[in-house]
Amino acid sequence: MNKMAGSSMGEDTIGAIQEGIRNSAARMLESGEIDVFIGYEDGTLPLRTTPVFITCPEDAERLVWSPICENSLTCYLPKFQGTVGVVVKGCDVRTLVNLILENQVSRDKVKIVGVPCKGIIDRDRVGKALGTDRIIRSAKATRRSLMLEGDGFEVEMEIQDVLAPSCEVCRYPVPVLFDVLVGNESMARDGKDPEAGYLEVAQFAELEPDARFSFFAQEIERCIQCYACRQACPLCYCPECFVDRQSPKWISRWRGLSDKILFHLGRVLHVAGRCVDCGACRRACPVGIDLRLLTKNMEKAAKDLFDYESGLDIGGVPLLATYRREDPDDFIL
Amino acid sequence: MLDQEPKIVAFLCNWCSYAGADLAGTGRIQYPPNVRVIRVPCSGRVDPLMILKCLQRGADGVLVSGCHPGDCHYIAGNYLARRKFALLDELLDFYGIEKGRVHFSWVSAAEGEKFADVVKQVTETVKALGEPAKLVR
Numbered sequence: 001m002n003k004m005a006g007s008s009m010g011e012d013t014i015g016a017i018q019e020g021i022r023n024s025a026a027r028m029l030e031s032g033e034i035d036v037f038i039g040y041e042d043g044t045l046p047l048r049t050t051p052v053f054i055t056c057p058e059d060a061e062r063l064v065w066s067p068i069c070e071n072s073l074t075c076y077l078p079k080f081q082g083t084v085g086v087v088v089k090g091c092d093v094r095t096l097v098n099l100i101l102e103n104q105v106s107r108d109k110v111k112i113v114g115v116p117c118k119g120i121i122d123r124d125r126v127g128k129a130l131g132t133d134r135i136i137r138s139a140k141a142t143r144r145s146l147m148l149e150g151d152g153f154e155v156e157m158e159i160q161d162v163l164a165p166s167c168e169v170c171r172y173p174v175p176v177l178f179d180v181l182v183g184n185e186s187m188a189r190d191g192k193d194p195e196a197g198y199l200e201v202a203q204f205a206e207l208e209p210d211a212r213f214s215f216f217a218q219e220i221e222r223c224i225q226c227y228a229c230r231q232a233c234p235l236c237y238c239p240e241c242f243v244d245r246q247s248p249k250w251i252s253r254w255r256g257l258s259d260k261i262l263f264h265l266g267r268v269l270h271v272a273g274r275c276v277d278c279g280a281c282r283r284a285c286p287v288g289i290d291l292r293l294l295t296k297n298m299e300k301a302a303k304d305l306f307d308y309e310s311g312l313d314i315g316g317v318p319l320l321a322t323y324r325r326e327d328p329d330d331f332i333l
Numbered sequence: 334m335l336d337q338e339p340k341i342v343a344f345l346c347n348w349c350s351y352a353g354a355d356l357a358g359t360g361r362i363q364y365p366p367n368v369r370v371i372r373v374p375c376s377g378r379v380d381p382l383m384i385l386k387c388l389q390r391g392a393d394g395v396l397v398s399g400c401h402p403g404d405c406h407y408i409a410g411n412y413l414a415r416r417k418f419a420l421l422d423e424l425l426d427f428y429g430i431e432k433g434r435v436h437f438s439w440v441s442a443a444e445g446e447k448f449a450d451v452v453k454q455v456t457e458t459v460k461a462l463g464e465p466a467k468l469v470r
């Protein structure tokens with residue numbers, strides 16, 4: 001297969017990162033500095049990887065790395081008692097910084113294995129590019145391309161054409177905090193300017209308010225309130241989420257649109273000033289609601305109003321746990 | 334324009350705006366009877382979700398009023414609230430929900446006159462917006 005020749009160098013980078021992850025995991029487990037290592041292994045379906053919890057060094061061989069490694073593994077950290085090693089991408093580690101700031105994870109209980117990230121793929125985009133009626137039997141990803149095989153077809157796609165929307169505008173592909181960085185910074189994609197990420201939000205804000213409302217109403221109408229978005233978000237760790245509370249009952253699951261909207265507004269407010277646009281919520285949504293527009297707008301608001309970017313500074317204070325006297329006041333009577 | 338009188342839920346801080354409302358009353362200052370007051374210990378106690386819930390369950394508007402910056406009984410409750418409210422304001426606007434449904438004010442215990450003015454202003458704005466349709470259950 002000639003098509004694959006061009007990507008061999010890329011494959012090596014992925015291979016090197018994967019090797020690095022395996023070695024770090026094995027070493028940390030052997031020395032006893034961690035109790036468990038959380039990484040990715042191949043999933044049972046093509047184009048899927050799945051989180052894996054490794055406790056003995058020999059099993060480190062199961063760990064994989066590729067642009068299909070999408071889950072934010074930091075999700076699991078608040079639940080662990082012992083010391084954990086974890087693989088993080090640029091966005092993931094920013095959620096971890098927030099978890100540390102919010103006292104959900106203690107810095108000395110986590111060994112961070114950072115990956116200089118090239119971006120991950122978006123399965124919706126792959127589906128669109130491929131045509132939804134085709135069943136993928138096997139998939140192989142290299143640094144630059146994705147090879148898909150199914151009944152009677154063989155397709156190669158450029159990773160950058162099916163990149164997750166968050167990755168396209170990612171500002172910090174190299175983890176801002178780590179104990180070990182596998183590979184080196186030059187293996188990551190280039191960080192984008194914040195304004196690039198806010199373009200879509202700014203354009204949307206130009207629409208008439210009623211048009212904005214109808215857009216969201218139409219999107220959110222499709223929500224089945226499965227709460228997978230919350231489940232996938234590393235920052236949604238509340239032992240009892242407001243949607244599950246019975247008294248007071250904030251959100252009902254059978255009341256229709258208005259309750260769905262309230263859920264979405266509530267969730268967005270809860271991640272305001274914390275969300276790092278990792279995109280996990282959007283990828284988790286089974287009906288493909290564009291959750292990013294709302295969270296991204298809050299991110300922009302945090303920047304515009306308070307000059308705050310979330311998840312960068314382990315010595316900082318969460319946005320809503322502090323204030324400045326000169327914070328915006330002009331909206332108050 | 335709303336034909337009926339609008340219902341406005343007012344979350345008033347116990348230490349300032351609530352007393353301000355009281356002062357407006359004892360001072361016989363006239364203001365529209367549209368507000369339904371809920372006394373809260375501090376403006377920082379008001380979860381944005383409470384505001385949204387009011388709008389969902391039939392309030393035409395919501396007012397949250399607390400102590401002036403620097404005067405909060407709990408030192409920083411109003412400063413912290415201000416950040417949350419700024420974000421809520423931005424979110425509602427982006428979402429396409431009328432700006433004039435939710436209002437914030439600082440009213441001290443000595444400002445009966447200001448309280449009456451705020452209520453007048455809020456009532457007029459909310460009235461002008463007409464029937465709420467966007468969040469109502």
Ligand code: SF4
Nearest residue numbers: 233275277278279281
């Ligand atoms: S809200 Fe979505 S994009 Fe933001 S941190 Fe959570 S999962 Fe990631």
Ligand code: SF4
Nearest residue numbers: 236238241242267270
């Ligand atoms: S949506 Fe809000 S209450 Fe629910 S888990 Fe997330 S942060 Fe907690």
Ligand code: SF4
Nearest residue numbers: 223224226227229285
């Ligand atoms: S994952 Fe999608 S369908 Fe499920 S609750 Fe979230 S937005 Fe709704």
Ligand code: FES
Nearest residue numbers: 346375399400406
């Ligand atoms: S006590 Fe009045 S706002 Fe905090």
